[in-house]
Amino acid sequence: MTRSRIFGSIGIVWVLATLAVIAYATRLGLFVAPTEATMGNVQRIFYYHVPTSMLSLLFPYVNFAASLCYLFWRRRDPLKALTADAIAVSSAEVTVVYSSICLLTGMLWGRAAWGIWWTWDARLTSMLLLWLLYVSYLMLRKLSSTGQTHTLAAVLSVFAAIDVPIVYMSIQWWRTQHPAPVFGGGADSGIDPSMKPAFWFNVLGWAMWGIFLLIMRYALERRRQESDQDAALQAIEASLEIAK
Amino acid sequence: MSYFGHVFAHLRKDLQLEWRSRDSINGMLFFSLLVVVVFAFAFDPTREMSRQIAGGILWVALLFAATTALNQSWTRELRNRVLDAQRMSPAPASALFLGKALANLLFVALVEVVLAPLFIVFYNLHALGQGWMFAVVMPLGTWALVCNGTFFAALGLRTRNRELLLPLILFPISIPALLGMMQATTDILSGEMDPGPWIRLLVAYNIAFTTACLLLFETVLSAE
Numbered sequence: 001m002t003r004s005r006i007f008g009s010i011g012i013v014w015v016l017a018t019l020a021v022i023a024y025a026t027r028l029g030l031f032v033a034p035t036e037a038t039m040g041n042v043q044r045i046f047y048y049h050v051p052t053s054m055l056s057l058l059f060p061y062v063n064f065a066a067s068l069c070y071l072f073w074r075r076r077d078p079l080k081a082l083t084a085d086a087i088a089v090s091s092a093e094v095t096v097v098y099s100s101i102c103l104l105t106g107m108l109w110g111r112a113a114w115g116i117w118w119t120w121d122a123r124l125t126s127m128l129l130l131w132l133l134y135v136s137y138l139m140l141r142k143l144s145s146t147g148q149t150h151t152l153a154a155v156l157s158v159f160a161a162i163d164v165p166i167v168y169m170s171i172q173w174w175r176t177q178h179p180a181p182v183f184g185g186g187a188d189s190g191i192d193p194s195m196k197p198a199f200w201f202n203v204l205g206w207a208m209w210g211i212f213l214l215i216m217r218y219a220l221e222r223r224r225q226e227s228d229q230d231a232a233l234q235a236i237e238a239s240l241e242i243a244k
Numbered sequence: 245m246s247y248f249g250h251v252f253a254h255l256r257k258d259l260q261l262e263w264r265s266r267d268s269i270n271g272m273l274f275f276s277l278l279v280v281v282v283f284a285f286a287f288d289p290t291r292e293m294s295r296q297i298a299g300g301i302l303w304v305a306l307l308f309a310a311t312t313a314l315n316q317s318w319t320r321e322l323r324n325r326v327l328d329a330q331r332m333s334p335a336p337a338s339a340l341f342l343g344k345a346l347a348n349l350l351f352v353a354l355v356e357v358v359l360a361p362l363f364i365v366f367y368n369l370h371a372l373g374q375g376w377m378f379a380v381v382m383p384l385g386t387w388a389l390v391c392n393g394t395f396f397a398a399l400g401l402r403t404r405n406r407e408l409l410l411p412l413i414l415f416p417i418s419i420p421a422l423l424g425m426m427q428a429t430t431d432i433l434s435g436e437m438d439p440g441p442w443i444r445l446l447v448a449y450n451i452a453f454t455t456a457c458l459l460l461f462e463t464v465l466s467a468e
Contacts, residue, residue, distance in 0.1 A: 071463065132416040139412045144403045151467040152399050155460050156413060159392075162452055163417050170420040170445055174427065 018208040025201035033198035049105040051203040056098035062091035067157035085150040090217035099131040122175040254343025272309040279305040294367040299429030314393040341461040345394040372435030384446040385425030395457040
């Protein structure tokens with residue numbers, strides 16, 4: 001079997017496994033896990049909101065690592081560099097998707113549970129800034145001229161990575177110097193053990209889904225890169241024909 | 245020539261070019277004045293409230309003004325294929341960046357010097373905290389904007405929609421620094437809290453990003 005056939009089969013198995021885990025986790029979250037004491041059934045969005053939020057904090061690191069690899073290999077091994085760049089753009093897109101889900105589900109939950117859509121507390125503000133940083137990364141990729149896109153985006157990714165801890169610290173200071181009303185809840189500080197299966201299966205399911213998205217987008221990007229290379233090769237050969 | 249010789253040569257070049265036309269400075273000055281006036285209609289502050297919001301408005305006005313000038317600062321290098329000459333020269337690329345960033349710092353500082361009395365007049369301000377701290381906050385804050393701004397303006401040099409791209413990538417990265425400068429200014433004006441932590445944040449931010457800009461500029465310049 002060729003390599004791509006093997007990967008194709010693994011891919012299909014992965015997708016089916018992912019869908020199965022997500023279906024199971026959703027059933028656990030919506031029906032099996034016990035109803036929460038104060039918020040009632042509204043709380044069940046927790047099983048969707050928190051896993052995606054946790055995962056949206058993971059993919060930026062993948063982007064950072066891939067960008068560093070790109071900058072390292074850029075002159076030394078261009079083909080590896082292109083692979084790294086494809087991973088970088090895929091993980092950035094998955095980051096944006098997951099942090100968007102985090103923000104939107106958070107807003108829905110906040111409105112339903114506390115009556116407000118938004119508040120400028122430390123966690124929400126930091127998540128919003130993460131979203132902004134990676135949207136700006138994608139905008140740079142879209143607007144920059146073709147030859148330069150990879151390098152410029154990698155550089156911006158390095159800047160974003162330096163910025164993340166600074167953002168975190170500064171927003172914490174901002175919100176502890178001028179204390180805002182403390183809205184309890186947040187991650188799983190003391191969730192009942194009977195809720196844990198639902199929670200962790202959701203984390204697993206959405207992690208598998210995120211990896212699946214990453215790899216699909218990576219494959220798409222690689223095909224695009226290869227078709228660009230073919231087009232460039234054809235152009236070169238055509239120019240050689242004319243030159244003859 | 246030493247490294248700082250190169251930096252100074254670039255700085256002098258930018259100052260001379262700007263002095264001949266004075267486009268950027270005039271544009272920046274008038275733009276920030278307009279922003280201040282528009283905000284006055286937005287908020288119409290009483291004297292008490294003006295101390296709370298003046299810091300924010302000042303830095304928003306400077307941010308927008310600096311953005312308009314930063315785009316222009318690199319277009320000088322596009323004419324006559326100067327940028328290609330820069331890339332081929334043996335001088336270190338980071339010297340070009342540093343010279344240009346320092347030039348932009350001087351331009352924005354000039355705008356601040358003109359804008360500050362206007363602010364005091366429009367908002368009837370006098371600092372309740374330690375006014376001398378402005379001499380610390382203003383340069384730190386301005387450098388934070390100008391350093392990253394000059395770098396990202398260079399990032400956008402050959403993109404389409406160049407003017408559009410700079411704010412899109414500059415503003416998210418600058419938010420911690422903006423928070424720091426606005427909070428520090430408000431704390432000095434209102435005298436309510438100690439601006440110390442915010443000043444420390446600005447120093448850390450400036451050190452981190454100046455280092456990153458100097459190290460990565462070569463990569464950006466030869467990004468093809």
